[in-house]
Amino acid sequence: MGLKPSDVEGIAHLARLRIAPEDVPRYAQDLSSILAFVERLEAADTEGVTPLAHPLDMAQRLRPDEVTETDQRERFQAIAPRVEQGLYLVPKVIE
Amino acid sequence: MHDLSAAELAAGLRKGDFTSQELTRHFLDRIGRLDERLNSFITVTADQALAEAAAADRRLAAGEGGPLTGIPYAHKDIFCTDGVRTSCGSRMLDDFIAPYDATVTERLRAAGAVMLGKTNMDEFAMGSSNETSYYGPVRNPWDTDRVPGGSSGGSAAAVAAGLAPLATGTDTGGSIRQPAALCGITGIKPTYGRVSRWGMIAFASSLDQGGAMARSAEDCALLLQAMAGFDPRDSTSAERPVDDYLAALARPLEGLRVGLPREYFGEGLDPRMAGVVEAAVGVLEGLGAQRVEISLPNMELSVPTYYIVAPAECSSNLSRYDGVRFGYRCQDPVDLEDLYKRSRGEGFGAEVKRRIMIGTYALSAGYYDAYYLKAQQVRQLIVEDFRRAFESVDLVLGPTSPTPAFRLGEKVDDPVTMYLSDIYTIGVNLAGLPGMSVPAGFIDGLPAGVQLIGNYFDEARLLNVAHRYQQATDWHRRTPEGFA
Structure with a gap:
């Protein structure tokens, strides 16, 4: 199934990616060829096959419910694009 | 000194040769x-390396340290390194100074290995040619007009050119094995869960696995021994002891059953590559192994399966790059949505954006069953193929890549053609099995590799077979002209 430029714009919005208008046709073409390629899977008989999410049979480990992380806010905020008084700054969300 | 193996370098350090x-x-x-x-x-850490080397010399003088103490290595720029830029080959992380060490970094530091710097790679490990890096493509030392493979292309080229005796890599669909093959070196991707993923920047979490790259299997064994092991900080880390890889290297191969999957020798394989594989099987037969014809009937579906599963996981993993807490942020965003969209649109390159969009689409309402669920079912069939094969063989052998190194620019405009470069390696990641590439010949002056695929946690056997093969051949000792 081919994607139209408007489909690409919709997907890019869901993924929060800005795609320049002049690049949209190229993405539509590339994504369509990738989708046409993966549609080969339709031919596989998967009736009754359990989907596999993870390669190894393993259960999630549990650990004691104890605090293990220390406060490293200053360290982490030192690499943030914009912070003020210990807070991450973003454009105003609520007027 | 760059023509010595890591094992020989370790001996030289102890003898006081240098x-x-x-x-x-x-x-x-x-x-x-x-x-x-x-x-x-991407980054050379000269001052830090010399300080680490001085510390290693003190340890060695005191009679302390292990086999990697004082040995330099190159670290793929996907592993976090405390205080050192960790870019993952992306503009998004161009100014990201990691605030902590990955477990792999920490383990190599504790072993006394000396980090020379961080190696170039496809952006976020998405690529098979190293052409998607924000820092420009890596060139293959055997022919600088050609790609080194990817995504661990910087690590592979550095080892092949004698710029580092050892290098780390990661492999989500072939990213250790394919560049190892294209650059004429040895590389092993262990079983999923064998090497900790903590601090290794995530691409597709059910497939990503760190591993070792070096000229020989013996050197890979040395490096992997230090990297592997249980890590409580990685929720999918395997809680089982690590085998003694070095001790297993010399085991005889008598009676080893080598499975040759008929699907790996069909159309699309360069006949000269088939000849290289055939010759390698002959060498193993001479060492006592026996060949067994096998079938992996669903293998042709591994690439399409991967290009649903990996982008789906990538679209989720890469949602963390939002321009707020770390990484690239666009100039003067007008509102929060603009901040997200432009930071991501400008921070990511084209291939990363393609994969994020494919994953977003495959996971979106109305398409989930047709794409993602279907791919997970086919993934089960692929795993069952391997399980059945390992009932009658000890390892599976085939080509690592369909062709030797291709030219820069040759495939970069055609994503699907590029994706097919990994046709022989991807199934191994989908199944979580260990795989290895070993230099096995040359085609038109370019290196060619064979791939060994083992059963779960059978890294010791892969290294053993590769080592015995390398005792009988010298393909892994060849060095590219101009880098002697």
Whole structure:
């Protein structure tokens, strides 16, 4: 199934990616060829096959419910694009 | 010194033939002189390396340390390194100074290995040619008009050119094995869960696995021994002891059953590559192995399966790059949505954006069952194929890549053609099995590799078979002209 430029714009919005208008046709073409390629899977008989999410049979480990992380806010905020008084700054969300 | 193996370097350090500081200076000097032809490093950490080498020399003088103490290595720029830029080959992380060490980094530091720098790679490990890096493509030392493979192309080129004796890599669909094959070196991707993923920047979490790259299987064994092991900080880390890889290297191969999947020798395989594989099987037969014809009937579906599963996981993993807490942020965003969209749109390159969009689409309402669920079912069939095969063989052998190194620019405009470069390696990641590429010949002056695929946690056997093969051949000892 081919994607139209408007489909690409919709997907890019869901993924929060800005795609320049002049690049949209190229993405539509590339994504369509990738989708046409993966549609080969339709031919596989998967009736009754359990989907596999993870390669190894393993259960999630549990650990004691104890605090293990220390406060490293200053360290982490030192690499943030914009912070003020210990807070991450973003454009105003609520007027 | 760059023509010695890591094992020989370790012996030389102990005998006093040279110090770690001399060794480190030697490799830093080679990087300084030769890497402008390859672009295999994104960051060279010369001062830190010399300080680590001095510390290693003190440990060695005191009779302490292990087999990697004082040995330089190149670290793929996907592993976090405390205080050192960790870019993942992306503009998004161009100014990201990691605030902590990955478990792999920490383990190599504790072993006394000396980090020379961080190697170039496809952006977020998405690519098979190293052409998607924000820092420009890496060039293959055997022919600088050709790609080194990817995504661990910087690591592979650095080892092949003698700029580092050892390098780390990661492999989500072939990213250790394919560049190892294209650059004529040895590389092993262990079983999923064997090497900790903590601090290794995530691409597709059910497939990503760190591993070792070096000239020989013996050197891979040395490096992997230090990298592998249980890590409580990685929720999918395997809680089982690590085998003694070095002790297993010399085991005889009598009676070894080598499975040759008929699907790996069909159309699309360069006949000269088939000849290289056939010759390698002959060498193993001479060492006592026996060939068994097998079938992996669903293998042709592994690439399409991967290009649903990996983008789906990538679209989720890469949602963390939002321009707020770390990484690239666009100029003067007008509102929060603009901040997200432009930071991501400008911070990510085209291939990363393609994969994020494919994953977003495959996971979106109305398409989930047709794409993602279907791919997970086919993934189960692929795993069952391997399980059945390992009932009658000890390892599976085939080509690593369909062709030797291709030219820069040859495939970069055609994503699907590029994706097919990994046709023989991807199934191994989907199944979580260990896989290895071993130099096995040359085609038109370019290296060719064979792939060994083992059963779960059978890394020791892969290394053993590769080592015995390398005792009988010298393909892994060849060095590219101009980098002698």
